[in-house]
Amino acid sequence: MKNLLFIALVALITASCSHKHDKLPYLGEKELVENIVDGKTITDTVYQQIPPFQFINQDSLPVSEKNFAGKIYVADFFFTSCNTICPKMHRNMLKVYEKYKGNPQVGILSHTIDIKYDLPYRLKSYATKLGISGNQWQFVHGSKDSIYSFAAKSYLVAAYEDKADPQGLVHQGWFVLIDKQRHIRGAYDGTDATQVEHLLQDMDILLNEDEK
Amino acid sequence: MKNSTFFILILFAFIVGGSSCQSEAELNYIRYYTTGKQLYESNCQNCHGNDGKGLAMLYPPLTDSIYLKKNKNQLACIIKNGLKGRIEINGQVYEGEMPAQAKLSDIEIAKIITYITNSFGNQQGLHDAQAVNQDLKYCK
Numbered sequence: 001m002k003n004l005l006f007i008a009l010v011a012l013i014t015a016s017c018s019h020k021h022d023k024l025p026y027l028g029e030k031e032l033v034e035n036i037v038d039g040k041t042i043t044d045t046v047y048q049q050i051p052p053f054q055f056i057n058q059d060s061l062p063v064s065e066k067n068f069a070g071k072i073y074v075a076d077f078f079f080t081s082c083n084t085i086c087p088k089m090h091r092n093m094l095k096v097y098e099k100y101k102g103n104p105q106v107g108i109l110s111h112t113i114d115i116k117y118d119l120p121y122r123l124k125s126y127a128t129k130l131g132i133s134g135n136q137w138q139f140v141h142g143s144k145d146s147i148y149s150f151a152a153k154s155y156l157v158a159a160y161e162d163k164a165d166p167q168g169l170v171h172q173g174w175f176v177l178i179d180k181q182r183h184i185r186g187a188y189d190g191t192d193a194t195q196v197e198h199l200l201q202d203m204d205i206l207l208n209e210d211e212k
Numbered sequence: 213m214k215n216s217t218f219f220i221l222i223l224f225a226f227i228v229g230g231s232s233c234q235s236e237a238e239l240n241y242i243r244y245y246t247t248g249k250q251l252y253e254s255n256c257q258n259c260h261g262n263d264g265k266g267l268a269m270l271y272p273p274l275t276d277s278i279y280l281k282k283n284k285n286q287l288a289c290i291i292k293n294g295l296k297g298r299i300e301i302n303g304q305v306y307e308g309e310m311p312a313q314a315k316l317s318d319i320e321i322a323k324i325i326t327y328i329t330n331s332f333g334n335q336q337g338l339h340d341a342q343a344v345n346q347d348l349k350y351c352k
Contacts, residue, residue, distance in 0.1 A: 081309075083259065083311050084258060085258070087259045090267070091267050094268070126270070129268060129270045129308075130268045130270055131268045
């Protein structure tokens with residue numbers, strides 16, 4: 001009897017472990033919504049979604065959520081003249097780019113928070129020097145009033161102006177993983193190589209999850 | 213070649229002399245190098261990488277030993293005052309801007325220089341605070 005229990009326990013643990021690995025959690029706010037289906041009330045959990053957006057990219061072309069339809073993508077916030085965490089972040093983001101290069105189901109979206117300086121041509125020069133061509137990795141420019149609140153509300157990333165900072169701009173180095181339904185499925189410290197390894201594994205899980 | 217012969221001679225002298233402890237000069241070099249590594253990690257590594265390979269065409273590598281040798285006496289100036297404009301490293305042209313780090317003291321700069329000029333395939337020995345003090349008088 002004891003043995004049986006033990007086996008059951010082990011089986012349960014293994015089952016829950018493998019289960020854990022084929023689906024990623026949902027992050028951000030959630031809301032319970034009641035729907036009436038066939039006369040019965042059904043409660044559904046609705047997770048936070050990235051709202052529609054409109055930016056200009058490194059080729060001076062408009063970019064919106066439509067460019068990411070049918071894709072999972074990784075989003076971050078940076079600026080080209082940032083000399084603290086950004087070089088580290090993009091050294092790590094290059095790993096994401098290299099691994100999924102040419103995969104139509106994967107995109108990268110880097111938002112500049114330096115609206116004054118990082119005009120599209122500067123983003124282009126930055127992208128080219130980083131070795132990025134094509135539009136799988138989009139570097140985008142928005143308007144100043146919207147970018148900080150957009151970062152905080154949509155992607156849960158803090159970015160703001162700070163007179164006390166030597167560069168005047170402060171932001172967090174999160175890489176935020178978004179699924180095809182524009183839900184937040186992971187957040188990783190983009191300056192930390194181990195967390196970025198984790199991101200790469202989670203991206204494979206997310207791509208598989210969508211296939212099922 | 214000359215350098216390594218010299219090094220082997222010194223090593224030989226140590227062995228023959230039966231001295232197992234390190235010379236003061238050697239200890240000094242080790243002190244500079246180890247603190248230099250820490251200073252590199254906090255002030256330079258973001259851009260130039262933990263392996264000194266830089267980042268694509270944005271940040272040049274520190275692996276061009278000819279450049280580092282030729283500009284040895286300008287390295288302190290580069291660190292203290294920053295660097296801007298076209299430079300050629302390992303046959304590639306870079307056109308970026310490295311920010312000045314005026315807050316670093318002569319001894320800190322000396323330690324960083326000792327670290328980078330003895331890592332990433334470079335081997336130039338100690339560059340002490342006095343040398344840095346001299347270098348900084350002749351910045352281009």
